[in-house]
Amino acid sequence: MKRFMKYAEIRQLHAEGFSINSIAKKLNMSRNTVKDYMGMAPEEFEDFLISLRHRSKKLDPFRDPILHWLQEHPDLTGAQVHDWLEERMSFRGATENTVRNYVNELREMYHIPKKIQHRNYSATPESFPGQQGQVDFGQTVVKKKTGGHKRLYFIAFVLSHSRYKYVEWLDRPFRTADVVRCHENAFAYYEGMPAEMVYDQDALLAVSENAGDLILTAEFTKYQTARGFKVYLCRKSDPESKGKIEQVVKFVKYNFSKNRVFDQLATWNEACLAWLKRTGNRKVHHNIKKRPFEVHALEKQHLQKVSTTYLFEHHLSSSIPRTIHKDNVIRYLQNRYSVPSGTYREQASNKAYLQIIEGRTLLIRLKPTGPVLATHPLSEKKGIVISDPRHRVKSESKRSLLIHELSDAFSNKAGIQWFIEALTEKYPRHLIDQLKVIQQTIRAHPNSIEAALKDIQKLQLISGNDFRDMAYSLDRQVQLSSSPDVSLNPKYMEWKAPERSSDTYLNVLKGGRGS
Structure with missing residues (x-):
């Protein structure tokens, strides 16, 4: 028809x-x-x-x-x-x-129609051979061979120049030790290591140690330092910075895993490696118009050689990531352990890190190397709640007290309310750190905070550190403008330079040979 x-x-x-x-x-x-x-x-x-x-x-x-x-x-x-x-x-x-x-x-x-999903990606600049690799995480739900469904998680790597890919799967969320192990497997698969790796600001790799300014976790820093590759952190779903790996994640989801039936993790990973060889790295790439495995054969000559296997088990701490649930508990070995009331927050990552001491004591932290949030004896029973009575009592939080203090310090109530709300959205886990920076700025530069707040709102700078720098700059300008300038002093304005005849200057120009 x-x-x-x-x-x-x-x-x-x-x-x-x-x-x-x-x-x-x-x-x-x-x-x-x-x-x-x-x-x-x-x-x-x-x-x-x-x-x-x-x-x-x-x-x-x-x-x-x-x-x-x-x-x-x-x-x-x-x-x-x-x-x-x-x-x-x-x-x-x-x-x-x-x-x-x-x-x-x-x-x-x-009459079998197909539902098409559209997603826009931006073009990204090409990289030199061996210059850059990109990493991202993905997850999907697949059917199980025994019935029902299974959520699977994967980490994907791609060399930016050749588009040569590597993928590894787990049947649980990734931990930092898993990420390190997968990096080693990817470098072995690539037969070398690129100079730079691009990541999301992922909780496994980056945490705040400076009021929300991102650094690598202690665990991953040890690995990155040992291997020596550079790290570039970008925003989530940022095709301008990591569009190549965004495409790989989509390719893995919709070409390999979609409609595939899960049996065992080992066979699933074997099938994925076979898919990479057969399709993922063999199919002509629509941008470079070449097969990735052919380009990789040339690019691997520019990769840095990885001489020995990294013993990540000896470098990483024993912290175990867990999720903080709405009822302010974490789950470990079929039991629930309490954390202080109010620890769970809406729209936050709500991650906690566990450490086992001598097999008897459980320590809970919000950061792998941060202060201890809660301490519990490990229970050998199953299905019980181990609760600290102190966790149930919640007085007015430190955050609320800080917000009240900061609001009272400004006459521009609408402006400070906007700033605090913007900080809350951007730094949900590090809001108190941000508020403390503002508190210190108020004490150090009280005469410039109103103007700094106005400029911050105008420029849409959402950071306590930016507010501090703005207030300091304004304070400095006021100090410089109020310092004495001898050129404007009336006493010195009456002074005149002595006048000499032109003969004096002519003698100087002649060199004074006669004197």
């Missing part, structure tokens, strides 16, 4: 005086196809369509399995079907475009 409609449009446009080139451009068709269609009478074109129905196609022997895949998974892409044909049928006799066209015909014939 679609071909017949095109045929009718071509004849109508030709009758209206359009040229073959104009018709081809207008209908997005090739010039030769338009010319062939125009040379057929309606009866001849009908016979042509009938012949197409009975013409055998290269993918006809695989029609039933492809149709079964589409009916079971209507959101399958042509690229996935192409990969599945190679993986499950060992068939390599068709290009991806051929498979895509065949899939589209089956969708139309059997």
Whole structure:
């Protein structure tokens, strides 16, 4: 039906005086196809369509399995079907475009529509060989072979120049030790290490030690220092900084894991490595127009050699990440342990780090190396709550007291309220640190805080450190403007330089040889 409609449009446009080139451009068709269609009478074109129905196609022997895949998974892409044909049928006799066209015909014939998801990415500058690698995390929910569903987590690496990828999966959230181990596996897979690695501001890699200004965690810093690669931290979902790895995460989700059935983690990772070899690193990349594995063969000569295996077990601390739940408890070994009331906060990461002392005592911290938030004896029982009575009492929080103090210090109530709300949204876990910076600034520069707040709001600078620097700068300008300037003192304005005759200067220019 679609071909017949095109045929009718071509004849109508030709009758209206359009040229073959104009018709081809207008209908997005090739010039030769338009010319062939125009040379057929309606009866001849009908016979042509009938012949197409009975013409055998290269993918006809695989029609039933492809149709079964589409009916079971209507959101399958042509690229996935192409990969599945190679993986499950060992068939390599068709290009991806051929498979895509065949899939589209089956969708139309059997009325299997496909829901398309759109996502915009920005172009990113190309990197030199061996210059940069990018890292990101992803997760997805897949069907289990035994029934039900399973959430899986993965870490993805890509070399920015060659687009050569590496992926590793876990059936639980990643810990810092897992991230280090996966880095070592990726460098072994790449046969070297790039000079720079790009990351999200992820809790596994970066925490605040300066009122929200990001640094690496102590655990990852030890590894990064030992290996010597540079680190660049960027904002989450920032295609301008890490668009290449964003595309890889999407590729892994929608080409490898989508509609795949999970059995065991080991076999899942083996299948992923096979997919990387077969498709992920073999398929021609749409930007560089080359196969990543071929470009990597040249790029690996520029990678830094990784001589020995990093013994990360001896470098990382024994902190165990856990989630703080709404009822202000963390779960460990089928028990629940309390933290102080108010520790859990809406829209915050609510991460805690556990440390076991001599197998008897549980320490809970908000940072891997931070102060102890709670201490509990480890229980050998199961399914119980171990609670500290002091955690149930909550007086007015330090944060509330700081907010009241800061609000009273400013006459611009609307401005300080905006600033505190903006800081709360940007630094949910480090708000008190930010408020303390403002508190110290008020004490150090009381005469400049109102003007600093006005400038901060105008420039949309959401940081206590920026507020401090602005107040200091304004205070300094006031001090300089009020300091005495001898050039403006009336006493010195009456002074005049002594006047000499021109003969004096002529003698100086002659060099004074006669004297």
